[in-house]
Amino acid sequence: MANRKTEVQRRIVSKDGHNNVRIENVEGMVRMYLHDIWTTVVDMKWRYKLTLFASTFVMTWFIFGVIFYFIALGNGDFEAGLNSSHTPCMMNVETLTGAFLYSLESQTTIGYGFRYITEECPLAIFTLVAQLVITGLAEIFVTGAFLAKLARPKKRAETIKFSQLAVICRHQGKLCLMVRVANMRKSPLIQCQLTGKLLHSNVTEEGEKTQVHQSSVNFHMDSSGECPFLILPITFYHVLDEHSPLAGLNAENLHTRAFELLITLNATMESTAATCQSRTSYIPQEILWGYEFKPVLFSTTGGRFVADFKFFDKVQVINNAALLSNNTEKQKLEEGYKNE
Template identity: 75%
Template sequence: MTDNVRRVMSKDGRSNVKIDNVEGMVKLFLHDIWTTVVDIKWRYKITLFASTFVMTWFVFGVIFYLIGLRNGDFHADPSSNHTPCVMNVDSLTGAYLFSLETQTTIGYGFRHISEECPLAILTLVVQLVITGLAEIFVTGAFLAKLARPKKRAGTIKFSRSAVVCKRGRSWCLMVRVANMRNSLLIQCQLSGKLLSTHVTQEGEKTLVHQSSVDFQLDSSGECPFLLLPLTFCHVLDERSPLKSLTADNLSKQDFELLVTLNGTMESTAATCQSRTSYVPQEILWGYEFKPVLSNMSGGKLAADFSFFDKMQACSELPNIHNNTEKLQLEEEYRRE
């Protein structure tokens, strides 16, 4: 139902904005080579990792081969007193193997460098310095990508739909969030951005206008840790950018609500961020989330995630106004 709706961000938090026609894009990416290498996909990173070793082995193998060729090592008379630059290397394959042994610190045994060739010694030192730096860079990029909290953010679950229900005397927009791991997320903060079209006083129309949407947990704006599935609320009062939202005009609205959860991982103290978005077709008026917590024996609590996306009519709303589209959407959620 919402496949053809324009979205700036997908439900799983990925950007739907295509960056195009940027002059010098490759140059910009190369200037920030570290971020480029960290961000590339794993298949390209593994290819880069393997090719870095293979190419440096080959390049310096060719250099050692040319040094031996210049020194006349491959055509020297065995009966003469000629000392090769690299002992027991008489072909390009041998030079490649010597370069491999040097870089991987396997040798030296059968093939080794002699003291009679300063150029070969200098090349050996340059190879160790350059390849050492290259290995540090590639290995660091691997570790940085593995340590990124992106996958941790994937274990934070948002409700597929948001609901609007009355709490006390105020209507509240509510979103449910859950941590799927036993490890805590501390210092959690949920924030929202409302993206909509806007016409300025000068008559200029902006396609995407951003307004802040504040969420709070129950009656407090603080969320010390995310252990249980929690419901965050945004009060539709006079300060809210959604103050004009009603059950009648909800389906006619054209906006996108971006919701972002920022938290700190207790185990590593690294920050992670998880995002999702809601369009009007994914906001149900007059509903609330079903409870997911229940008591267990031994004084424990159980969170049943089969009810995580389930809704029920607001307990404080005797007469629910709804339309056909909302009824169909709710029926889809029941079937799923």
């Protein structure tokens, strides 16, 4: 029994929308990541990105400092007993440390002071130009990756709240699975679309068994097919009819079924017109049969509406026992008997 419970609890997507699938034994993964270096850098964690940012500057300073050092060494600037007519490639650069400081100053400023380049070595001039071009491109790349990560709507998606539990009860005469969604910011989200995927094992007609099969689960807001304006907490409904992948679900077999319901909300931010996506998932233990959400929206005496999130995850039992039944055939027979 314990093993079965653990198996049911295994989930592909966590409650906060993170992917729990680990990728292993992929041949050439490093090469693939380097081939798409931009996405790799943008997806980096902040600690790695800060390390990359700092190491980019330090490494370019050091590498070009070493190049300048060898140029000066080849020009004989470090030899003892130089005559007064000898002009070094870089003035006041006598050690590797001095070359490093010259490289740092060349990359970070256009006004030279104690150390500066002379006209004696064309190779040093070419190296200086190459350094400024290469490091300029590297700075653009790293800075762009920083801005791209900051501008990603991932953090905005974290301000979209899903109810911790899903409920099943009757709504407008139909048995529905309900989830509640709310926008935690005052800035509204437009063109919201809530979609669902039922992840479960499946056996095809040919006898092929798939461990994770995806079936579409359609959600709507009441009877409207339009995209809702997410400024208030909204309850989305999925009708459990014969066309639903959850057909046949009832109060008795709910917790014995093995599936995971992945919910995805796609929305557009009104302020930036960027698209954000937020996800969560529900397993059978997080779906309550015969419950409904408590009201979360209240009106005040001043004519304003208040969304009290203390009640956002609160549910209550349906009092009418007839609403808890999902036996469709029985209901049809009862309705036919009443019509007669």
